[in-house]
Amino acid sequence: MKTLQKTLFLASFLLIFACSSDDSSSKDEERPTISIDYANGFPQGCEELQRGETNTFRARVTDNEALASYSLDPHHNFDHHTHDDQIGDCELLPLKSSVNPWIFMENYTIEGGVQEYEIAIEITIPEDIDTGDYHCAYSITDETGWQSRTSIDIKIVE
Amino acid sequence: MLLSICYGMYAFAQEPLKIRGKVMDSLSMTPLAGVTIIGKYDYAVSNEMGEFSLQIKNSEMVEVSHIGYASTQVQLSGKDTTTWNILLRPSNTELDEVTVRGKTEQREAQETATVSVEIDEEFLHANRENSLMQTLRKIPGVSTMTIGSGQSKPTIRGLGFNRVSVVQNGIKHEAQQWGSDHGLEIDQYGLEDIRIIKGPASLMYGSDAIAGVVDILPPKVPEINSFSGEVNLLGETNNDLLALSAGIQSRKEKWYYRARLTYRDYADFKVPTERINYENYIFELYENNLRNTAGQEANGSFSIGFIGENFKSETFVSNVNAKNGFFANAHGLEVRLSRIDYDASSRDVDLPFHKVNHFKVTHNTTAYLGDHTFQFDLGFQNNQREEQSEPVPHGYMPTPPDSRERIFTKNTYTANVRDMYKTMGGHTLSLGVNSEFQNNNIGGWGFLIPAYDRFTGGVYVFDHFEWNENLHLKGGLRYDLGWLRTKNHYDWFQSPVDNADGSTSNIYLQRASDTSLNFGSFSGSLGLSYIHGNTTYKINAGKSFRMPLAHELASDGVNYHMYRYERGNINLNPEASYQMDVEVSHVASGYSVGISPFVNFFDNYIYLNPTSDYKETLQIYEYTQAKIFRVGGEVHLGVDVTSNLHMTGSTEYVFSRQNSGPKEGFTIPFSPPLIGMVSANYSMGDFSFFKDLHLNADLRIAATQSEIVPPEEVTQGYQVINLSGMGKINLFKNGNPALFRIKLNNIFNTEYYDHTSFYRLIDVPESGRNLSVSITLNL
Numbered sequence: 001m002k003t004l005q006k007t008l009f010l011a012s013f014l015l016i017f018a019c020s021s022d023d024s025s026s027k028d029e030e031r032p033t034i035s036i037d038y039a040n041g042f043p044q045g046c047e048e049l050q051r052g053e054t055n056t057f058r059a060r061v062t063d064n065e066a067l068a069s070y071s072l073d074p075h076h077n078f079d080h081h082t083h084d085d086q087i088g089d090c091e092l093l094p095l096k097s098s099v100n101p102w103i104f105m106e107n108y109t110i111e112g113g114v115q116e117y118e119i120a121i122e123i124t125i126p127e128d129i130d131t132g133d134y135h136c137a138y139s140i141t142d143e144t145g146w147q148s149r150t151s152i153d154i155k156i157v158e
Numbered sequence: 159m160l161l162s163i164c165y166g167m168y169a170f171a172q173e174p175l176k177i178r179g180k181v182m183d184s185l186s187m188t189p190l191a192g193v194t195i196i197g198k199y200d201y202a203v204s205n206e207m208g209e210f211s212l213q214i215k216n217s218e219m220v221e222v223s224h225i226g227y228a229s230t231q232v233q234l235s236g237k238d239t240t241t242w243n244i245l246l247r248p249s250n251t252e253l254d255e256v257t258v259r260g261k262t263e264q265r266e267a268q269e270t271a272t273v274s275v276e277i278d279e280e281f282l283h284a285n286r287e288n289s290l291m292q293t294l295r296k297i298p299g300v301s302t303m304t305i306g307s308g309q310s311k312p313t314i315r316g317l318g319f320n321r322v323s324v325v326q327n328g329i330k331h332e333a334q335q336w337g338s339d340h341g342l343e344i345d346q347y348g349l350e351d352i353r354i355i356k357g358p359a360s361l362m363y364g365s366d367a368i369a370g371v372v373d374i375l376p377p378k379v380p381e382i383n384s385f386s387g388e389v390n391l392l393g394e395t396n397n398d399l400l401a402l403s404a405g406i407q408s409r410k411e412k413w414y415y416r417a418r419l420t421y422r423d424y425a426d427f428k429v430p431t432e433r434i435n436y437e438n439y440i441f442e443l444y445e446n447n448l449r450n451t452a453g454q455e456a457n458g459s460f461s462i463g464f465i466g467e468n469f470k471s472e473t474f475v476s477n478v479n480a481k482n483g484f485f486a487n488a489h490g491l492e493v494r495l496s497r498i499d500y501d502a503s504s505r506d507v508d509l510p511f512h513k514v515n516h517f518k519v520t521h522n523t524t525a526y527l528g529d530h531t532f533q534f535d536l537g538f539q540n541n542q543r544e545e546q547s548e549p550v551p552h553g554y555m556p557t558p559p560d561s562r563e564r565i566f567t568k569n570t571y572t573a574n575v576r577d578m579y580k581t582m583g584g585h586t587l588s589l590g591v592n593s594e595f596q597n598n599n600i601g602g603w604g605f606l607i608p609a610y611d612r613f614t615g616g617v618y619v620f621d622h623f624e625w626n627e628n629l630h631l632k633g634g635l636r637y638d639l640g641w642l643r644t645k646n647h648y649d650w651f652q653s654p655v656d657n658a659d660g661s662t663s664n665i666y667l668q669r670a671s672d673t674s675l676n677f678g679s680f681s682g683s684l685g686l687s688y689i690h691g692n693t694t695y696k697i698n699a700g701k702s703f704r705m706p707l708a709h710e711l712a713s714d715g716v717n718y719h720m721y722r723y724e725r726g727n728i729n730l731n732p733e734a735s736y737q738m739d740v741e742v743s744h745v746a747s748g749y750s751v752g753i754s755p756f757v758n759f760f761d762n763y764i765y766l767n768p769t770s771d772y773k774e775t776l777q778i779y780e781y782t783q784a785k786i787f788r789v790g791g792e793v794h795l796g797v798d799v800t801s802n803l804h805m806t807g808s809t810e811y812v813f814s815r816q817n818s819g820p821k822e823g824f825t826i827p828f829s830p831p832l833i834g835m836v837s838a839n840y841s842m843g844d845f846s847f848f849k850d851l852h853l854n855a856d857l858r859i860a861a862t863q864s865e866i867v868p869p870e871e872v873t874q875g876y877q878v879i880n881l882s883g884m885g886k887i888n889l890f891k892n893g894n895p896a897l898f899r900i901k902l903n904n905i906f907n908t909e910y911y912d913h914t915s916f917y918r919l920i921d922v923p924e925s926g927r928n929l930s931v932s933i934t935l936n937l
Contacts, residue, residue: 027823027824029866068771069770069771071772071775071776073553075552075553076551079557081496081548095497098556098557103553105553105775107771107772107773107774109771139775139776141768141770141771141777143770144770144821144868145768145820145821145868146868146869147777147868147869
């Protein structure tokens with residue numbers, strides 16, 4: 001039985017020390033960044049956009065390794081369900097229910113695994129949609145699967 | 159039919175046999191005089207030499223009890239002519255320091271090759287927290303995923319959800335355990351005996367027991383002509399909790415029954431911070447209340463049992479009903495504003511919340527037929543879960559008509575049969591069949607998992623070979639098969655879809671299809687245990703498996719709670735896990751020490767992988783399989799510093815690495831950090847009108863967890879100190895003393911984060927300082 005005891009002790013120590021053999025391969029542990037906080041960033045917090053007008057929605061994105069995809073989802077905030085993450089609060093219009101809200105949901109990919117990119121999406125806001133409080137949500141992913149988001153409170157006016 | 163088998167066995171009843179035995183103290187090995195041994199027809203009291211003789215018929219369970227010692231039940235058989243040695247352990251010794259001879263549960267645990275821990279009523283009473291799994295978190299290697307203050311689910315060595323089986327009275331507990339915001343749905347009062355198996359246990363417990371088992375054993379049968387009851391009252395300051403649980407049990411001779419009612423009501427829990435800072439959002443908290451995390455729970459259970467000549471049988475009926483609110487500002491990942499005045503009251507539960515009801519009927523019959531012991535377990539469970547949240551439009555989905563986001567109605571039927579057969583030459587063979595049928599229905603405006611029917615069945619053979627008294631070999635093989643049939647599901651609203659010719663049409667998108675899948679898998683294990691004096695050695699190697707679940711195979715929709723798009727993969731294979739465990743434990747007078755390392759490989763571990771793609775402007779999370787390597791273990795040490803002061807220390811650690819797939823090189827989700835626990839227990843004896851007074855201080859230290867995988871964040875380490883005192887008071891003359899406990903958790907109101915907590919994702923710290931007072935009156 002002595003041999004058995006020794007073997008078991010040895011096995012247990014081997015297992016414990018096996019933990020320390022971390023080869024720490026270089027993993028991507030950084031999220032991409034997204035910002036509209038620069039001169040061309042669009043829209044800015046509390047900005048008023050006109051129906052029928054064509055704008056280029058711009059945001060700057062970066063990543064330590066490789067950017068992958070982004071999405072843009074401006075949606076109505078008539079029910080005040082959320083607010084933005086920009087500095088300063090916008091005055092919201094009274095609550096109301098939607099009749100024909102603007103729905104825009106698009107996903108895009110960034111080719112070439114670049115580390116810096118400027119999102120630029122040209123959109124014409126339809127003439128027949130409900131005016132009022134809207135919420136403009138951008139998201140960005142890198143190739144590893146990290147995501148960052150930002151959102152801006154805006155108004156669509158006649 | 160069952161009854162006819164049972165009554166049939168009356169015929170086999172034999173003449174009374176006289177057996178002899180000796181009772182000793184498990185630590186000092188000194189004989190114990192005056193110990194009561196109660197059989198079904200006879201009772202005995204041990205003499206000065208600890209010896210007794212007792213008349214039994216064939217084989218029966220006897221109750222052995224003595225003042226200052228934990229009562230135990232021992233299976234005695236008249237067939238053996240040897241003297242039975244029964245070791246009783248002093249009732250105030252540590253859990254892990256158990257050495258009992260005679261086939262008690264503790265001895266069985268020692269002889270098992272798998273790494274398991276026995277938890278008794280005393281431990282549960284001394285350590286009771288807000289939910290069962292939070293109570294069990296003190297066991298090295300066991301941790302929890304908590305959801306607010308009232309709910310939690312088990313993780314064993316870093317694996318949780320459907321990788322840990324929770325078994326109650328022999329029946330696998332089936333709720334919505336795949337969901338990260340789901341609790342256990344078991345009343346933690348009235349439980350007496352829990353066995354935790356750390357490591358793969360598919361062999362005996364089937365699919366899902368791939369990381370371990372929390373096996374809640376049936377309570378002990380009450381003594382003949384007894385009636386007892388208890389009332390437990392609990393109050394807590396952090397979430398203003400009030401809880402009441404009352405239970406009674408009684409037995410005439412052959413019939414016995416038990417009943418219990420539990421009610422808990424708690425307010426929002428308080429966190430040691432005034433604001434929650436999540437991504438770029440800041441939520442100001444009103445009076446440190448994590449708004450809308452209040453809840454209620456009402457549970458009831460009843461059981462009736464019968465002890466026959468050669469069999470015993472018990473039927474349990476229980477119902478657990480709970481309503482829990484979720485943090486209002488960000489349930490999961492989405493940031494929400496609301497017109498609901500959450501701060502008006504800290505006790506009300508507004509949207510979002512969930513309501514659960516778990517109804518369960520189980521029946522257990524054990525029949526002793528010669529060398530065979532038959533076990534029949536039958537179960538029916540109905541699990542109803544409603545997730546309600548404020549209706550908010552998203553994309554093409556208009557504002558939903560009501561707050562019923564997701565409704566699950568799940569029925570589970572279980573039948574298990576086992577025959578344990580003692581053969582000549584030291585073999586105990588177990589042959590068994592497990593089967594389970596599940597029917598899951600869905601409702602509500604949100605879609606996450608499809609409706610499905612699922613069947614799993616398994617056959618196993620298991621041999622326990624007693625080479626000699628101290629060397630035990632255990633091994634077995636099992637085959638399981640299963641099928642899953644998912645049902646069609648279409649959106650209730652239309653979405654525009656681009657056609658090939660450039661036009662667009664509005665259609666009801668299909669989220670799930672009628673699909674039938676079949677699975678089959680072998681599992682097995684081989685191990686030995688060797689008891690050498692005060693040292694126990696165990697080694698075990700095994701393969702376990704887990705069948706993919708409906709949501710892993712067939713999800714296809716927006717998870718509004720988590721604000722992401724979840725997609726299943728119909729091509730997933732059953733998970734296969736290979737694990738080797740070793741345990742060495744040594745118990746001597748004055749100290750105990752133990753080490754239990756393991757190494758584990760998964761061929762195809764299933765997890766929800768955040769991809770870099772979008773669907774409907776939400777990030778797609780897809781169920782993926784990868785090879786996993788894990789290694790870790792636990793070390794514990796207990797020392798009697800003086801005769802009154804006992805100190806224990808333990809550490810637990812798991813290292814995980816994905817060796818293939820899109821997250822190669824990363825750890826697996828929800829990896830617990832390195833944890834250390836130190837506790838000091840001081841027995842004060844009797845102090846003024848308090849009796850048997852104990853003071854306890856616990857320090858829990860967690861290291862920083864920097865092993866993360868998207869979308870997790872690094873969680874800083876922490877240190878938390880809890881203090882408690884417990885003892886007995888004679889409230890009434892001539893009555894049983896009342897047990898009381900005062901506990902102060904997180905005494906410094908430390909702001910810390912638990913890496914495996916549900917609210918970690920949204921940067922919500924763990925609850926702040928909490929004073930709890932509990933009193934248990936015994937009738």
